[in-house]
Amino acid sequence: MLSHKAKYALKALLYLAEQDEDHISKTIEIADGANIPKKFLEQILLDLKRGRFVSSKQGKFGGYYLIKSKNDITLAEIHRLFDGAIALLPCASLNFYERCLDCKTEEECSLRHGLMIIRDETLKAMQNITIASLIKK
Amino acid sequence: MLSHKAKYALKALLYLAEQDEDHISKTIEIADGANIPKKFLEQILLDLKRGRFVSSKQGKFGGYYLIKSKNDITLAEIHRLFDGAIALLPCASLNFYERCLDCKTEEECSLRHGLMIIRDETLKAMQNITIASLIKK
DNA sequence: TATAAAATCTATCAATTTGGTAGGGTTTTG
DNA sequence: CAAAACCCTACCAAATTGATAGATTTTATA
Known part of the structure; x- marks a missing residue:
């Protein structure tokens, strides 16, 4: 949210x-x-x-x-500025990456791959929502 | 997150x-x-x-x-059970809908439409990630 | 039937985050 | 020179989060 x-x-x-x-x-x-x-x-x-x-x-x-075009301001950018990572866990994040501390081995945690898929989809969608796209309805 | x-x-x-x-x-x-x-x-x-x-x-x-097949347990369900709405605002949520109290008119708020698009995309992706899909890597 | 093992229930708690409010200070300009 | 606006720092209450603690109930079996 x-x-x-x-x-x-x-x-x-x-x-x-x-x-x-x-x-x-x-x-x-x-x-x-x-x-x-x-x-x-x-x-x-x-x-x-x-x-x-x-x-x-x-x-x-x-x-x-x-000072930025309304066509170039995306929901993704605003989310990152105020709410941080778009990924569901830090280990799946591009801009706010952190290792999972509770994963026993140093390998990828079991969730990471799936969460990266979600991140890619969500990010793509969020980059499509611009201030301009919110105005014209 | x-x-x-x-x-x-x-x-x-x-x-x-x-x-x-x-x-x-x-x-x-x-x-x-x-x-x-x-x-x-x-x-x-x-x-x-x-x-x-x-x-x-x-x-x-x-x-x-x-008691539920690992093919039928989705990330979306677990998210909703523990973290609630998948949408970015309650007014764009399917399962946790609430009116925006800070929108002056009772009409749709300016963000709602865009956030519903995000919700649909995210939900679709999250319903595709099952426990079974996380296992086979 | 006693007992050990396991789930279940209820409370509490510290730390952090959230959603603000308060009160100034600084800079610009009519 | 004072008004108007930006800018900054601090504080605060309430809610949430991420647990921990201890008592109770249920069940299998020796």
Whole structure:
């Protein structure tokens, strides 16, 4: 399941993607528009900025805006940024790999192969869902 | 990600599936064989029993055994039993549906449609991974 | 029938994660 | 120069997770 953070991030990105080109959105505007607690949203927007999905302008009339095309922001990326691995176990993960400590031998654990198949399928599907694809319905 | 419970459950089922037909496995035997903390495994086996994947015999020479074919136990079922919904949000779930409370209108939330696509793909993949498929490698 | 072995039940617990809130500080700009 | 916004750090309560502990019930058999 997605965390609230990831869900809010997607909704915030959706909000930004729906604005006119060159429009800068204030935090409070996004919070109201997407129904997200403002202070919580602040942290999320900072994460999105660190992830180079959005950028910001400070000072009066400042705010946030997309710096990545809505066609290029995928569910997979947002999931990884906020919720980490897409695979079901760390030993089957591409980006968050860790060895299974409870597997007796150092060989592959019995689950790994199957979970890598799941990961590939899920990843493929998640890379197909973009912010743009969520808008046009 | 899978919880330890779900992971241990899969490993325990794998262990049981690899035994001879009619063999009854004691908890301690499964715990040692699959490297699972014994007391924790006890709870998991009870859950698997309630889920009708295994049955048990009490008393001396008792233990656990599969009552569902290893070809019919899927990753999807184990995920649902221990970790709940497969969908990324409750509003996109088949078995654990709940309305999005933070969506302003009562209509579908903007994420729902995309997440249902992911759910379908993931579910299909997870239903293809059975205990039997994990054994033959 | 006593006893040993095994499942089963009920409670508890520490650590971590989650979903926030609070309160400032810093930077920019009218 | 002050307002408006970003930015940062800390804290907090509730829930979840990953167990452990101990008592009880059931069963086979010596």
